Amino acid sequence: MTPENQPTEGTPEEVLLPYDDNRFESDPGVVLPDDPGLPVGWTASAPDPGSIMDVRRLTELLRAHEDAGRGWAGASQDDVLVEVSEHGLKMRENLVVRDRNNRIRAWASVHDRSVNRMLYVHIIERDLSEAAAERCSQVMFAWAEAQACEVGAARGLKTQQIDTGAFADDERQHKMLEDAGFNRVRTWWQMSRPVTADEASLVPDPEHWERKGVVFRQVRREGDGLPDIDDLRAVHDVLESSFTDHFNSSEETFQEFVHRLREDPGHRWDHWWIAEIVDGEGAPEAAGVLVGTVSESSTGPDGSYVSYLGVLESARGRGVATGLLRTIIADAAARDRDRVGLEVDADSSTGADQLYVGMGWKTKYVTESWHKDVPVG
Known part of the structure; x- marks a missing residue:
């Protein structure tokens, strides 16, 4: 992970203090039976985040999973460290299955994402026999459901949702999820748009420009390069408000939000933008x-990626979304990048896909969300 992603001294309290409220059970032995049902000599335990060999092996498994599911691999060790590092474990737990030679053959990860939304990663070596893969899968799902009960109870819920994903063409993964009682609930288009050097002039200046009473600007940063806390709160507030009616939206505290986004290996504070309405007599308002x-x-x-794009309902129809997208395209071109990616809900009623297609985005591959509701108690 980049140094910027680590806690930094001297920042405002909300950014300085890493989120540290792990609601999971860290010891797999507490939530799994003495004999969980693995092949003879195989074991289930937590991986060692300090082991280079473990991190390398998990990266191999993740890349093979991606290659089998969509035809190419893009994950790196940084993506694995988001899940298993000491920093990542503040909101996550992991389980690995090792064979009798101590080689990791399967990996599961749970993430306390927000209220009633526990993300789950389920990866099993592609070369395993069907019988061995099925036994690993059953143990991993049992562990995940036990962790759902832990986090759900800690949050005071009666039911805890497990939210996992799969590539649309990964039939092996689909069968495992169906066998475990998961339901396919949503489809997502993973889109990409090429960027050319001349598009650096799409907007006057990606750091700050104005059009028809709307100012588009980067989040303000202090002398040490760290963000203005009020701007961060404005970003969080706009996203919470604009995504209220979106599929599977759930409340996320400000501290959870900042902690999670800083974990992304591609995180940069100078890739956050705010659009403000300034055509009234009052103070500028983040829209x-x-x-x-x-x-x-x-x-x-390298490329750029749109992790979040949110516009308040009261500001829709003023070109805010288009202006923000033109800004990140121009910024990418100025940085000599060749693409901008994003994800869009294939079943959304907002018409966002039409905006993206109209601006040059095309679907590169398709993913799915699969859910299971686990009674807590």
């Missing part, structure tokens, strides 16, 4: 926000 990240590549130019 839209875009949180971007860097999509690093080991084989060519």
Whole structure:
């Protein structure tokens, strides 16, 4: 992870103090039976986040999972460290299955994402026999459901949702999820748009520009490069408000939000933008926000990615979303990047997909959300 992603001294309290309220059970032995049902000599335990070998092996498994599911791999060790590092474990727990030679053959991860939304990663080595893969899968799902009960009870819930994903063409993963009682609930288009050098002039200046009473600007940063806390709160507030009616939206505290976004290996404070309405007599009012990240590549130019784009309902129809998208495209071009990616809900009623297609985005691959509701208690 980049140094910027680590806690930094001297920042405002909400940014300085990392989120540290792990509601999970850290010891797999507490939530799994003495004999969980694995092949003879195989074990289930937490991975060692300090082990280079463990991190490398988990990266291999993740990349093979991506390659089998969508035809190419993009994950790096930084993506694994988001899940298993000491920093990541403040909101997560992990389970690995090792064979009798101590080789990791499967990996599960749970993430206390927000109220009633526990994210789950389920990865099993592609070369395992069907019988061994099924036994690993059953143990991992049992562990995940036990963790759902832990986090749900800690949050005072009667039911805890487990939210996991799959590539649309990954039939092996679909069968495992169906066998475990998960339901396919949503489809997502993973879209990408090429960027050319001349598009750096799409807006006057990606750091700050104005059009028809709307100012588009980067989140303010202090002398040490860290963000203005009021701007961060404005970003959080706009996203919470604009996503209220979106699919599977759940409340996320400000501290949870900042902690989670800083974990992304591509996180950069100068990729956060605010759109403010300034055509009235009052103070500027945040009406839209875009949180971007860097999509690093080991084989060519980096890209930019739209992690979040939110516009208040009261400001829709004023070109806020278009202006923010033009800003990140121009910023990417100025940084010599060759693409901007984003995700869009294939079933959304907002018409966002039409905006993206009209601005040059095309679907690169498709993913799915699968859910299971677990009674707590």
